[in-house]
Amino acid sequence: MMQHILIPTDFSQHAWNATSYALQFFKSVNTTFHFFHIEKPNDLSENPLHLDSLVTSKTASEGSLKMKEWRQKVTAYDTSTNHYFKEESVESSFVEAIKTYIIKHSIDLLVMGSKGSSCFTGRAIGSKTARVITRVKCPVLIIPEKAVFKKPTRIGLLTDFNLVYKNKVIKTLLAVADIYKSSISVLRVAQAENALEDSQNSNRELLKNQLKEVSHSFHVIENPNLETAVQSFVDSMQIEMIAMIAKNLNLFQRLLFKPQDPNKNYPMHIPFLVLHE
Known part of the structure; x- marks a missing residue:
């Protein structure tokens, strides 16, 4: 709670x-x-x-x-x-x-x-914010400048299945989802048509079991550009909150701190939930 x-x-x-x-x-x-x-x-x-x-x-x-x-x-x-x-x-x-x-x-x-009109360009979340996210070991809910409150019926969870989600992370995610009985849509962005490794498949099955008490679904988008893939997912699935574990430095670096296209405008109109172990 x-x-x-x-x-x-x-x-x-x-x-x-x-x-x-x-x-x-x-x-x-x-x-x-x-x-x-x-x-x-x-x-x-x-x-x-x-x-x-x-x-x-x-x-x-x-x-x-x-x-x-x-x-x-x-x-x-x-x-x-x-x-x-x-x-x-x-x-x-x-x-x-x-x-x-x-x-x-x-x-x-x-x-x-947050300040600015973009979630994924680095202009809204720069080096100082990165220090807050990485050094303060507490879940962080980032509210964009242009966010308007709407009951989140769908929460998008970004993952590459390279990490095991510990109980504290799942407990926080489920606590937030339970407030409005939100469903959780798990997204993996694949840069190429590569099958999951054994460890990734194992982590995926574990996550599936951890989410068994809540409505959830798994999705994959093949796109070399992470920012574009995430924005497409948000729009098509009507995602109203994005969640990601802070420990997943690979995704964080690619999405928040070092985007592939820093000049492209991605509207930041939904909250971003940073999960900590």
């Missing part, structure tokens, strides 16, 4: 997009939302990280005032009786502050807003 959800906020529109989406998505879930504002200490040279758009307040007092206004905005917007709220502001580097907060408060999910 998603009992504790952490939302870093710089009080920007991107942060509000993530917040409003999360409030709607988890409307029926008994959840405590933790709003966390991080100010960069004056002696730190590291740029702040909030999916490339974190803007820190000039003073702690300004941050406290903005957090109070943020809480008022949230309570005025949220109509659910299932939600509780906590706020905190700290002065620290972004990644380390997030890691510490997650451990201290047993956070189940991290929700962040």
